[in-house]
Amino acid sequence: MTFLRSTLYNSIDASVRGYASTDAVSGLIDVEVEGGQVSFTPRDEDDVPPTPYFVAVYGPDGALEAVAGGSGGIEPDFPDTFTLQATAARGLSPFALPDVEGDERFLAAVDVFQPDGVGDLFTQMVVVSTASTNQVVATFLGIYAVISVVILGAGALGTRWLVTLTFRSLGQVEDTAMSIASGDFSQRMTDIEPRTEVGRLKIAINTMLGRIDAAISQREATVRQMRRFIGDASHELRTPLVTVRGYAELYRMGAIPPGDDTAQAMDRIEKEAIRMGVLVEDLLALARLDERRDVDITPVDLRPVARDAALDVRATSPKRTVTVIEAIDDVLPGGDTPAGESDTDAKKRTSPPTAVIARAGASLLRRRSKTPPSAPADPDADTLPIAVRRPQPVVSGDENRIRQVVANLLGNARRFTGDDSPIELRVGVDPVASTGWIEVVDHGEGVPDQLKEKIFQRFWRADTSRTRETGGTGLGLSIVASIVDALHGDVRVLDTPGGGATFRVSFPLAQQREPEEHLLIETQPLPRLERDDL
Structure with a gap:
């Protein structure tokens, strides 16, 4: 209808322009010039045939002089x-x-x-009626509306008949669906003819039912884990809350005298509050990762990440030796070379390691090593150099999240090894897989093979008791797995030669191998250590 209306109005536009560009006045109005004065007199209607347009004449001063033309009916308001x-x-x-x-x-x-014979200019206004055009548009609109209603009605009836005829064999599907709706998920479709639409539908329904069974089983397992975690989290929160409340009541009743006792009570309250905060932060971190928010992917050099993590551990655990190693190009992680063992082509640095990240995470089935092996350390070293080799371990990822992964793995290693047990941080590149990797190597009791897949599950703890000696909350390694998955990486646990666990995290190498200047290891000079700090 829009096209029809536009076409008709374009035709009227062309007509009215054509009339206006011709001498439309002379055929309808007599022009008389007398004494320099011009007068316009419309001709008698009987002497002039009807015209499809009206004509109005305006003088040089803009005044309306005469009106003529038309074929009767409604006239324009000039x-x-x-x-x-x-x-x-x-x-x-x-x-x-x-x-x-x-x-x-x-x-x-x-x-x-x-x-003729006049020096002044006059204006002729030609007007054409659009009533007939509007009537044609309205008529066609009514006709099209009726035809559309008839076609839609016939189509609806025909479609209903065709659908009823085609899917008459869906009675079994309906009966099976009703049984499934009542809760019997063991029902399956039979008499399947895969060459028909109904047969393919039955195959799809059987596939869906199988997946529903698997999903229900998985949901039940998740519910059990959730209930277990809720009990664990409740216990985790209840213990510090009871402690804080107890100290508050003692202080209110005057049982805590001013002085050292008050300071000790405030210290205990602060530590319990920190415990609660750590648990809440882990839960919030998992919630954010579940939302799959966009991450800031930039080139990240893994060497300064390992270096900073080692310095953080040194600040919190002065007795522990931490070695940062950049692996040689042709030795991949997990080979015959023991993790943390010095190589002739690789330099390493030692320092007492780094800060505890707020929850080491999902605990491993290991206890603190009573006789940890010692790692070589040079007490005369004033700096902690790292060998720079090619190709550089520059990966695509989010630097802050990669640092959180390393911190969680270091916290996990510190939790399950003795205070004087060494830890190695290895950094390297796998050119075959086009990945850069970083390893956290400890020398504790290791992880049994049957638990290597479970330790990354959410809410899973090897220590099912609620003593919290080593159990944690079961969130740390699940946070690691979620971050690595969001960055399209890979995390796995290997056995450390000689005993212990090696956690390897791999990320895709950055396409642009040159990272930002502030991320390069060459721009990260290590501070000189005073002898008393070692």
Whole structure:
């Protein structure tokens, strides 16, 4: 309908422009010039045949001089004045003109003309009615509406008949679906003909039912884990809350005298509050990772990440030896070379390791080693150099999240090894897989093979008791797994030669191998250590 209306109105526009560009006045109005004065007299209607347009003449001063033409019916409401300036501004562009009742039913165009023997210019306004065009559009609209209703009705009836005929064999599907709706998920479709739509539908339903069974089983397992975790979390929160409340009541009753006792009570309250905060932060971290928010992927050099992590551990555990090693190019992690063992082509640095990250995470089935092996250390070293080799371990990832992964793994290693047990941080590149990797190597009791897949599950703890000696909350390693998955990496646990566990985290190498300047190891000079700090 829009196309029809546009076409008809374009035709009217062309007609009114054509009439306005010709001498439309002379055929309808007599022009008399006497004494330099011009007068316009419309001819008698009996002497002039009906025309499809009206003509109005305006003088040089813009006053309406005469009106003629038309074929009867409603007449346009001509403006009382129309100056030559307005005529020049309009040109031959059509414009709407209302009728005497105020409705816009006409299109008008104007042009100038000069009667013979007169030096002044006059304006002729030609007006064409759009009533017939509007009537045609309305008629076609009604016809199309009726035809559309008839077609839609016939189509609906035909579609219903065709669907009923085609899917008449769906009775078994309906009966099976009703049984499933009542809770019997053991039902399956039979009499399957895979060449028909109904047969393919039955195959799809059977596949869906199998997945539903698996999903229900998985949900039940998750619910059991959730209930277990809720009990664990409740116990974790209840213990510090009871402690804080107990000290508060003792202080209120005056049982804690001022002085050292008050300071000790405040210290205990602070530590318990920190415990609660750590648990809440782990839960929030998992919630954010579950939301799959966009991460800031940039080139990250793994060497300064390992270096900073080692310095953090040194600040919190001065007795522990931490070695940062950049592996040689042709030795991949997990080979015959023991993790943390010095190589002729690889330099390493030692320092007492780094800060505890707020929850080491999901605990391993290991206890603190009573006789940990010692790692070589150079007490005369003033700096902690790291060998720079090629290719560089520059990966695509989020630097802050990679640092959190390393911190969680270091916290896990510190939890399950003695205070003087060494830890190695190994950094390298796997050119075959196009990945850069970082390993956290400890020398504790290791992880049994049957637990290596479970330790990354959420809410899983090897220590099912609630003594919290080593059990934790079961969130730390699940946070590691979630971050690595979000960064399209890989995390796994290997056996450390000689005893212990090696956690290896791999990330895709950055396409642009040059990281930002502040991430390069060359721009990260290590501070000199005073002898008393070692």
